[in-house]
Amino acid sequence: MRVELADIISCENKEMSRQVEIELMSFESKLGQFPIVDRAPFVLKFTNENHKRLLIQGETEVTIAIPCDRCLENVDKKFPIVIDKEFDLTGSNVEKSMEESNYMIGTNLDVDQLIFGEILVSWPMKVLCNEDCKGICKRCGANLNLTECQCQKTEPDPRMAAIQDIFNKFKEV
Ligand SMILES: [Zn+2]
Ligand SMILES: [Zn+2]
Structure with a gap:
């Protein structure tokens, strides 16, 4: 799902809360493809702070089925996700800081790409169905x-x- 942020970016001190959905059905990385077995709509809050900073904040949780490292049985692994992003809105920094993130396409926020990145950084080194597996x-x-x-x-x-x-x-x- 994508959210257009042009309004927020151009309007000083504007705030907006939007319920967004994760459309991603699976998480794919070089490690393989893992089904997302649970996800829910959540609220993202956008704030234009004095035309200086754009804040993107929200919290959600997704559950991904990952095979146990030892027995290969699928484990439902929960990923708590806390989004707290900040973009510099001063001068010409806006476009530059947005281009550096891979989840902004112009002023369009790609929610799935944002979530993907958050999962990627918290991907566990090891998944076990049980410590004693x-x-x-x-x-x-x-x-x-x-x-x-x-x-x-x-x-x-x-x-x-x-x-x-x-x-x-x-x-x-
Ligand atoms: Zn196991
Ligand atoms: Zn045997």
């Missing part, structure tokens, strides 16, 4: 939180096998 078995792919696979029992870990060999050698001596 047991992950998946590297051999058979079983989710070890749900089931106990037989791999461990039938085939010992190669490192364990090496130790076992040493033990066996000792026995032979």
